[in-house]
Amino acid sequence: MEIIQKEENGIVFLAFKGRLDGKSADEAEQTINSILKGDNNRLLFDFEFLEYLSSAGLRVILGAAKEMKRRDGKFVLCALNAYVKEVFEVSGFGAIIPIADSVRSGINEIS
């Protein structure tokens, strides 16, 4: 699991690469928490290169979503592959976390 971070126009971008599962979830959570220590209130997760997502990974995403909600901020997940999208649909998480087809449309959604 690799997480690449950048910040542009007040949006924090986190690009995930690899598998977000029970093995990588804790580390990913720590990375996200350290990034969210600031006062950023617009967050975009780029999942184009996220291959696999387990329920432990969903917990990490949920944690970020809750934190953004506490900050009255905006959060979007972008470019999910078919498998990850299905995880979101089956789990019902799609109803509580906004999903965009591409990073570009994700940016529009939270700008």
Place this chain on the structure above:
Amino acid sequence: MTENNRGTESILLVDDNPTNLQVLYQTLEVTGCKLLVAKDGETALGIAEKASPDLILLDIMMPGIDGFEVCSRLKKDPGTESIPVIFLSALTDTKDKVRGLQLGAVDYVSKPFQPDEVIARVNTHLTIHRLKREVEQKKDALEAELEIVSVVQRRLLPKNLPDIEGLRLAAHYETSLYAGGDYYDIAELADNKWGFLVADAEGHSAPAAVMMAMTCALFRSYPEPPAEPGKLIYFLNEHLCKVADPSFVTALYIVYDANQHTLKIARAGHPSPMIYKASEKKAIEYPCGGVFPLGIDAYAQVPVTEAELQPGDRILMYTDGITERFSMDGKTYGEEHLLRRLEGDGNLQPRELLAAIMKDVNDFANGRPADDDQAMLLAIVE
């Protein structure tokens, strides 16, 4: 340097030369450890076995069995393998040092030695050995506690599956690390109706076990017989929201009317049930609307899906530990595999069919241990 418990620790000194032994003895007296001595390999092995010293300083060139052989035998004996060995030898060749370390020694000191160096190395290795022992003891204690949690948790599952006229049942339950987050339960309702619950608390081990136990307590304390799936899911969520953060629980609840063979299904973040239609000889993931998992946020409304079964039909409720079981090369077992298994073997009893599914899952994993808990509840209409 930590020097706790030095008074109760012991060091075995092994050298065939009495003068060397004496110098070593005097050098190490300052450590405060109890010092044992042996003048040859055989004696050293005998003392090591009886007294279990905390460290052995071992000469290599000795009459009879040499130090290499002594070390090798110590490492082969489960009673002495964990005792750290430091070689102390006039052999200064690198290949001798490497050989000693390959035999399992923790260090190698060349003779003639500097007393301060020997004391420092001895203290270091005694500390490492003690810390290692403490970590192992704590790990054993924690594992013992987890096993107790696991035993208590299994008592929360139904002791026996009920006899339901016209419906045969079987369940499978397996945790990945002693205690787990998977849960299934069955409630007897009025008018020959039955409630089947399968739930999965996110994660595994102790934290998931606590959430699983909470879900069980809530299910059994529901103020009326849980005949309305939507209401039950709403109730579980309302209470789990107060405690689950940042975790969650997925759940599937089905009320089965054994007279009419009808189903009412409510789903919270959990995989839909799989239904095998005998008339079509085909199993599908039965499409059910649902809500996100329990414990996150309030639900506006919980959708309920209805279905009807015919004789010979099968319904499988499962947790994602089954479909997301990994093979050695990182592939997941998947829904398709499970659907095909559910279609097969027409004459099998539910228990046999679950055993066949688990065999297939384990064959697929091919020795890779399960990362997650695995639970299934299977019903076949007679």
